[in-house]
Amino acid sequence: MKFGKNICILNVGGTKYAFTREVIKDFPLRRVSRLHSCSSEKEVLEVCDDYDRERNEFFFDRHSEAFVFIMLYVRSGKLRFVPQMCELSFYNEMIYWGLESSHLEFCCQRRLEDRMSDTYTYFSEEDIKAEVESRGEEDQVTRLTPETGNARWLERMRRTFEEPASSIAAQILASVSVVFVIMSMVILCASTLPDWDTAKNNTVEEHRIIEAVCIGWFTAECIVRFIVSRDKSLTGENPQLQRAGVTLRVLRMMRIFWLIKLARHFLGLQTLGLTLRRCYREMVMLLVFVCVAMAIFSALAQLLEHGLDLETSNEDYASIPAACWWVIISMTTVGYGDMYPITIPGRVLGGVCVVSGIVLLALPITFIYHSFVQCYHELKFRSARCVRSLSSEFLN
Numbered sequence: 224m225k226f227g228k229n230i231c232i233l234n235v236g237g238t239k240y241a242f243t244r245e246v247i248k249d250f251p252l253r254r255v256s257r258l259h260s261c262s263s264e265k266e267v268l269e270v271c272d273d274y275d276r277e278r279n280e281f282f283f284d285r286h287s288e289a290f291v292f293i294m295l296y297v298r299s300g301k302l303r304f305v306p307q308m309c310e311l312s313f314y315n316e317m318i319y320w321g322l323e324s325s326h327l328e329f330c331c332q333r334r335l336e337d338r339m340s341d342t343y344t345y346f347s348e349e350d351i352k353a354e355v356e357s358r359g360e361e362d363q364v365t366r367l368t369p370e371t372g373n374a375r376w377l378e379r380m381r382r383t384f385e386e387p388a389s390s391i392a393a394q395i396l397a398s399v400s401v402v403f404v405i406m407s408m409v410i411l412c413a414s415t416l417p418d419w420d421t422a423k424n425n426t427v428e429e430h431r432i433i434e435a436v437c438i439g440w441f442t443a444e445c446i447v448r449f450i451v452s453r454d455k456s457l458t459g460e461n462p463q464l465q466r467a468g469v470t471l472r473v474l475r476m477m478r479i480f481w482l483i484k485l486a487r488h489f490l491g492l493q494t495l496g497l498t499l500r501r502c503y504r505e506m507v508m509l510l511v512f513v514c515v516a517m518a519i520f521s522a523l524a525q526l527l528e529h530g531l532d533l534e535t536s537n538e539d540y541a542s543i544p545a546a547c548w549w550v551i552i553s554m555t556t557v558g559y560g561d562m563y564p565i566t567i568p569g570r571v572l573g574g575v576c577v578v579s580g581i582v583l584l585a586l587p588i589t590f591i592y593h594s595f596v597q598c599y600h601e602l603k604f605r606s607a608r609c610v611r612s613l614s615s616e617f618l619n
Contacts, residue, residue: 231258232280236287239280240294251297253321289316302326310338339597381451384444400444407437497598498591505587505594512583516554520576521546527569537565554580 231247233240233255242250248259254270258281261267267274273282283290289305293316296302302322304313314324314335324332383390387397410433499506521543528540539562540546549562553576564570 234280235283235285235290238287286316289313293320303328304331310335377451384448403437403440493602494599498595502591502594505590509587516579516583517547517550520550523572527566527572528564553577
């Protein structure tokens with residue numbers, strides 16, 4: 224700070240705090256410590272709401288009582304919610320001053336998570352930080368240099384291709400992309416029909432034109448995405464696929480994975496992907512449960528059906544790996560009927576296996592269900608917010 228007096232006064236909602244420059248420099252709150260690096264009043268006004276040069280007083284139009292509790296955290300290292308104050312409002316104050324949910328005490332973290340889940344408005348810290356930063360940028364008109372102009376143009380292009388709800392152009396582009404994906408999938412599925420070869424011979428030009436247009440669209444889209452992407456990482460070629468015929472078939476069938484691209488345009492698929500990403504611990508726990516039960520029941524089934532009485536042994540259970548198939552379809556209550564126990568002990572074991580499968584699969588379902596509901600409402604809220612901003616853009 225190259226101006227003002229040695230004593231700095233912070234005025235937060237009418238409550239004043241006096242600090243020296245040295246304290247401001249190493250202050251635990253990022254917004255306050257940024258004042259030390261400001262070299263002009265213009266930079267100061269980007270951090271605070273107003274500034275009095277004569278008294279060297281910085282004004283912040285924020286909740287004074289919330290800042291008192293934040294100052295208690297600075298002194299004692301413990302951050303708790305303000306009594307009789309909304310948890311989400313206090314969390315917004317935390318983000319403004321540069322704190323995160325991890326700074327809260329564990330009991331308050333649980334309260335914040337419950338509050339977010341109850342109100343169905345889950346804000347990520349990145350979103351709130353971006354919103355707080357954008358509030359300070361909206362009130363200022365800055366002159367763009369060619370570098371920043373190009374960067375913002377690339378960022379706008381990236382949002383157009385990656386976020387379908389960001390603008391009208393992004394929605395149009397997403398709709399066209401979905402049409403090409405569906406068209407390509409229909410052609411791929413129809414190409415496996417027995418009568419496809421005959422139809423292809425009769426209208427070969429039309430089929431080639433359709434496939435060429437689809438491939439051209441996806442190629443152009445991939446090139447543009449690569450140009451505007453933030454992380455341009457290249458991978459080497461796979462030396463194992465040397466045969467041209469096998470390579471072409473594999474690449475042709477991999478077009479089915481273009482369906483994953485539809486997740487960008489549908490809330491349900493986005494919810495499923497976000498839930499799987501957040502519940503990977505529960506999914507691993509479920510997998511461990513199933514593997515342990517499979518090992519136990521398959522060994523017992525092989526012993527009861529094949530190992531005890533060789534004269535009436537069941538050949539379907541000749542080995543433990545073969546019995547694993549019966550265990551997994553029994554635990555999931557699928558029951559194809561291709562193999563089944565014939566002895567009384569084996570049937571008793573089968574009943575225990577089915578009941579155990581129901582119990583083991585039901586244990587982590589509660590956590591996954593709550594995470595799915597939370598992810599759904601979070602994405603739904605974000606989508607509604609994007610729609611509101613898009614409507615405002617369209618009206619303007």
